[in-house]
Amino acid sequence: MKGYLVLRVIAKLVIPFALLFALYVQFHGDFGPGGGFQAGVIIAAGVIFYALIFGLANARKLVPPRLVEILVALGVVIYGGVGVLGILLGGNYLDYFVLSSDPVHGQERGVFWVEAGVCVTVAGVMLAIFYAFAGRPRRPDPE
Amino acid sequence: MIAIHFPALQVVVPLLAAPLCVIVRNARAAWLIALAVSWAMLYVATGLLAEALSAGVISYRLGSWAPPWGIEYRVDPVNGLLLVLVSFVGAVVMTFSRASVDHEVPRSQHHLFYAAYLLCLSGLLGIAVTGDAFNIFVFLEISSLATYILIAMGRDRRALTASYQYLIMGTIGATFIVIGIGLLYLMTGTLNLADLAQRVPQVEHTRPVLAALAFLTVGISLKLALFPLHLWLPNAYAYAPSMVTAFVAATATKVAVYLLLRFFFTVFGASFVLEQVQVPAILLVLSLAAMFVASTVAIYQDDLKRMLAYSSVAQIGYITLGVSTASATGLTATLVHLLNHGVTKGALFLLLGCMALRVDRVTIASIRGIGRTMPLTTFGVVLGGFSLIGVPTTVGFVSKWYLVLAALERGWWWLAVLILLSSLLAVVYMWRVVEAAYFKEPAPRARKVTEAPLSMLLPAWALVAACIYFGLDTRLTVGVATQAAQLLMGGTP
Numbered sequence: 001m002k003g004y005l006v007l008r009v010i011a012k013l014v015i016p017f018a019l020l021f022a023l024y025v026q027f028h029g030d031f032g033p034g035g036g037f038q039a040g041v042i043i044a045a046g047v048i049f050y051a052l053i054f055g056l057a058n059a060r061k062l063v064p065p066r067l068v069e070i071l072v073a074l075g076v077v078i079y080g081g082v083g084v085l086g087i088l089l090g091g092n093y094l095d096y097f098v099l100s101s102d103p104v105h106g107q108e109r110g111v112f113w114v115e116a117g118v119c120v121t122v123a124g125v126m127l128a129i130f131y132a133f134a135g136r137p138r139r140p141d142p143e
Numbered sequence: 144m145i146a147i148h149f150p151a152l153q154v155v156v157p158l159l160a161a162p163l164c165v166i167v168r169n170a171r172a173a174w175l176i177a178l179a180v181s182w183a184m185l186y187v188a189t190g191l192l193a194e195a196l197s198a199g200v201i202s203y204r205l206g207s208w209a210p211p212w213g214i215e216y217r218v219d220p221v222n223g224l225l226l227v228l229v230s231f232v233g234a235v236v237m238t239f240s241r242a243s244v245d246h247e248v249p250r251s252q253h254h255l256f257y258a259a260y261l262l263c264l265s266g267l268l269g270i271a272v273t274g275d276a277f278n279i280f281v282f283l284e285i286s287s288l289a290t291y292i293l294i295a296m297g298r299d300r301r302a303l304t305a306s307y308q309y310l311i312m313g314t315i316g317a318t319f320i321v322i323g324i325g326l327l328y329l330m331t332g333t334l335n336l337a338d339l340a341q342r343v344p345q346v347e348h349t350r351p352v353l354a355a356l357a358f359l360t361v362g363i364s365l366k367l368a369l370f371p372l373h374l375w376l377p378n379a380y381a382y383a384p385s386m387v388t389a390f391v392a393a394t395a396t397k398v399a400v401y402l403l404l405r406f407f408f409t410v411f412g413a414s415f416v417l418e419q420v421q422v423p424a425i426l427l428v429l430s431l432a433a434m435f436v437a438s439t440v441a442i443y444q445d446d447l448k449r450m451l452a453y454s455s456v457a458q459i460g461y462i463t464l465g466v467s468t469a470s471a472t473g474l475t476a477t478l479v480h481l482l483n484h485g486v487t488k489g490a491l492f493l494l495l496g497c498m499a500l501r502v503d504r505v506t507i508a509s510i511r512g513i514g515r516t517m518p519l520t521t522f523g524v525v526l527g528g529f530s531l532i533g534v535p536t537t538v539g540f541v542s543k544w545y546l547v548l549a550a551l552e553r554g555w556w557w558l559a560v561l562i563l564l565s566s567l568l569a570v571v572y573m574w575r576v577v578e579a580a581y582f583k584e585p586a587p588r589a590r591k592v593t594e595a596p597l598s599m600l601l602p603a604w605a606l607v608a609a610c611i612y613f614g615l616d617t618r619l620t621v622g623v624a625t626q627a628a629q630l631l632m633g634g635t636p
Contacts, residue, residue, distance in 0.1 A: 066168075073162030073258075080159045086206070093151035094206035 004053075011053040018046040026119055030108070036115035040122025048130050056134050068127045075121025082113040146194075149187050150203035150216035153226060153272050154282075156180055156187075157265035161258040170253035174241055177257040181230065181237040184268065188230040191272075192223035196623065202274070210274070211335035217274030221478075221627040225271040225401045228482055232393040232489050232606075233264050239602035240386040242595075243496045247384045248296050256296055260390070263289035267398050276324045276334045276410075279402065283320065283366070286398075287313045290391055294383040305378035312365055312375040319362025326355035327410070339410045347415050356420065359406050367399035369463060370433030373456040380452035385496025388448060392455055393489035397481050400462055404477070407466070408631040417469040426467035431561060433460030438568035442575070447495055447505040450572055451488065454531060457565070458484045464562075465546060471625075471632045473549035478624035480542035483530070483613065487539060490606035491527040494520050497595035497603060507575060512585025516592045519600055521580045523607045528573035530610045533566050537614040541621065 022042035029035030051059030086095035096110025097103040145152075160180045164173040195201055195218045203216040218226070237260075248256050266286025270279055291313070295306035328334055330351050331342040346352055361372075368376040376396075380388050407416045416422050434457050441453035462484065465477030495505050497520045502509045514521040530537035543562060550558035594600070613620050 069168070070166055073165035076162040077159060077166075080155060084155065084159070087148050087151070092204055092207045093148060093155060097207055 007053055011049060015046050015050055018042060018049070022046065026115065029115055030112075036118030037122050039115075040119040040124075041126060043119070043123040044126030044130070047127055051130070051134065056131075060131070063127060065128075065131055068124050068131065071120050071124030072128055073124075075117040075119070075124060078117030078120060079114050080117075082110055082117070086110075146190060148203075149191050149194075150201060150218055150272055151205065153184060153187050153191065153230075154216075154265055154269040157184060157261045157268065161261035161265065164254050164258040164261060168254050170250050173254035173257040174237075174244075177240075177261055178237045180261060181234040181264065184230040184264065185227070185234045188223070188226035188268075191218045192220070192227050192623070194218075195220050195223040196626070211333050211338035214278055215274040215335055215337070216272050217337065218272060219627075220623055220630060221404070222271045222401065224478065224482065224623050224627055225398060226268060228397060228485050229264070229267050229271065229394045232390060232485060235489065235602045235606055236386055236390045236393075236493070239389070239493050239496065239599050242599050243386050243500060244384065246500050247298055247386075252296070256293070259289045259292040259296075260387075262286070263293060263390070267394050270398050271401060274336045276327065276336060276339065278334075280317065280321050280324060283317055283402075286395065287317060287366075290387075290395060293387040293391070294379050296387070297382040297384050299382045301378070302382035305375075305382045309375040309379045312372075316362045316365030316372075319358045319365070323355045323358035323362060326351045326358065330355070336405065336409055340412070343410060344412060344415070347411070353420070356406075356411055356416070356422075360403070360422065363399055363403045363406070367396045367403065367463075368456055368459055370429050370437060370456060370460060373433070373437070373459075376456060377449050377452040380455065380492075381446055381449040385492065385499050389489050389492035389496060392452070392492055393485040396455065396459060397485050400459070400477070400481055403463075404466070404474075404631060408474075408633075413469075413632050423467040423469045426463050430460040430464035430467055433457055434464070434561070434565040435568070438565055438572065441572045442568065444572075445506045445508065447498075447507070447510070447576065448492070450576075451491055451495070454569065454572065455484075455488060457569075458488070458531070460565075461542065461546060461562075464558075465549060468546075468549040468553055468555075468558075470549055470552055471628050472545060472552050474628035474631055475621065475624050476542055476545035476549050478627055479545055479620055482620050482624070483538035483542045483610075486606055486609045486613070487527055487530040487537075490603060490610055491524060491531070493599070493603035493606060494523045494527065497599050500595055500599065501592035507579045509586055510576070511579050511583040512581075512590065513579075513592065514581040515585065516590065517594050519604070520595055523604055524580070525573075525577060526607050527610060528569075528576065530614070532569040532573060535614075536611065538610050538620070539614075541614055541617050545621070 022039045025034035025042060026036060026039035047059060047063050050062060083094040086098055087093055089098040091098035096107045098106060099109045100106035157180050160176050164176050167173060191201065201218040204210065205214040205216065244253060244256065263286050266282045266289060269282030270286065273279055273282060291306050291310045294309060295303055327339060327343065330346045330349060331339055333339055333342060343352060365372045380392055383391065407422070437453045437456035437460065441450045441457065444450035444453060462477050462480050465473040465480065498505045498510060498513065498517065501517065530539040533539040533543040543566065546562055547559045550562065
């Protein structure tokens with residue numbers, strides 16, 4: 001896509017807003033439609049858009065596959081870690097009541113981190129799938 | 144203090160250790176994490192079983208939400224026994240795994256391999272520990288997806304098709320199970336197993352509940368490879384890495400058997416399933432078919448892993464046969480054979496893993512004369528074979544003894560004869576191995592091999608020793624199994 005100036009300029013303009021919108025969807029999930037899964041998909045879509053316009057090699061420099069693998073695992077650790085925090089603070093596993101002095105606020109705080117974990121893992125898995133498919137070596141043309 | 148969280152930790156620790164393996168991205172560190180977690184889980188499981196035996200049912204509220212609304216983890220002697228079996232096999236297999244996995248899996252994938260193993264362990268333990276029907280389905284999917292990955296890691300390219308075949312069959316099974324659970328939820332409005340047990344009898348003759356029983360029976364039977372739903376099993380066991388075959392053969396089908404027992408006896412109730420719907424008659428026919436057909440097919444296999452896979456299908460026949468006698472003795476036989484076959488098959492597949500390290504593909508031809516060059520491994524296979532056949536002083540004898548007792552208790556002397564006859568088929572297929580290993584001239588490759596390293600021999604022999612030990616001292620296995628069987632039958636002796 002090197003020759004398409006319009007596409008390159010628009011992409012550079014749009015991607016920051018896409019990522020910002022992902023954060024909005026992430027944090028607004030409490031009050032309206034949205035949440036970790038959708039936000040993760042939008043973040044991944046921003047990177048995939050970048051890869052489509054500027055090439056896979058550049059995208060791999062921006063978000064290395066090593067980082068993607070860590071993101072996939074990190075989200076699970078965050079999600080499960082909040083549950084373990086419940087045990088450490090004297091409750092049961094996945095007990096969010098004990099995360100704050102006010103039990104309702106504790107639940108909100110617990111779900112906040114759960115959604116954060118979901119966002120990280122979903123973004124990671126989306127990118128891992130994209131890299132796996134896009135990174136396959138092209139077959140030579142059958143002549 | 145920490146002991147009250149054991150039911151949750153049983154699942155959470157391996158679940159969180161899996162992403163940790165991915166993050167450290169180092170083969171040796173991942174192996175150490177998986178090894179430490181496996182042994183820790185054995186400690187947790189024995190603690191849970193001991194408490195369930197002395198203090199009765201342990202109930203744990205996930206997220207402090209009261210059951211039946213919240214998810215409840217519930218441990219009684221039945222699933223306590225399963226937890227110990229799964230984590231024991233896991234711990235032994237992990238100890239064994241390093242040299243074997245180094246040989247069979249590319250080093251760059253080791254951390255992912257161990258992560259998948261931990262997820263599989265977590266899923267299997269989760270199915271056993273949870274008291275929530277939908278939770279069962281979720282853990283079933285976790286363990287199944289991890290198993291597909293592990294099987295596909297086999298060196299032979301056919302591992303991919305074997306894994307794909309299992310994926311299709313496993314998904315059909317899981318779908319049937321979730322349909323069954325959905326129908327139960329539709330009729331009772333609850334997913335908690337203990338709550339279901341109270342509500343199902345009020346609606347038990349409605350058609351959706353009967354359909355739920357049918358869907359659950361077929362779905363779980365696919366997972367436990369009940370004849371004729373076993374077609375995914377031989378290829379999956381034959382082409383998976385040795386360590387995976389040993390772990391999956393000793394645990395996955397056993398956990399599925401536990402599910403069947405849990406739904407039959409706890410949720411639907413013994414009198415409904417055994418007397419009113421006539422499930423035992425169907426199970427009896429299928430179990431007998433499994434014992435004879437699968438054992439006969441095993442005789443004609445040249446690949447030893449495939450042979451033992453067919454033998455597994457036959458042994459599952461013995462396990463379900465115990466259920467079909469519809470008595471507490473039969474159920475004891477089922478539970479005892481569940482443990483005994485897990486240990487026996489674990490031992491045999493680990494020993495085949497030792498041979499695979501030296502001769503790559505373990506076939507009747509490639510192990511000719513191997514008894515001279517790998518004496519310890521081969522002798523272990525012979526002892527494991529004794530246990531499969533049911534020779535006295537091995538665990539196989541104990542479970543067949545109780546099966547025959549259950550048959551005679553019902554006055555079915557013909558069944559006792561059939562059990563003995565099918566054991567003779569096991570003699571035939573194990574004899575082929577003994578003949579090739581001891582009495583044939585060594586194959587050119589078998590002449591040069593040396594004994595497997597101690598790190599593999601010791602764990603494998605630990606399982607062989609367990610086969611003999613529990614064959615002589617049956618207090619632990621039969622004692623707990625009797626108690627669990629009585630619990631399932633509803634307290635009737």
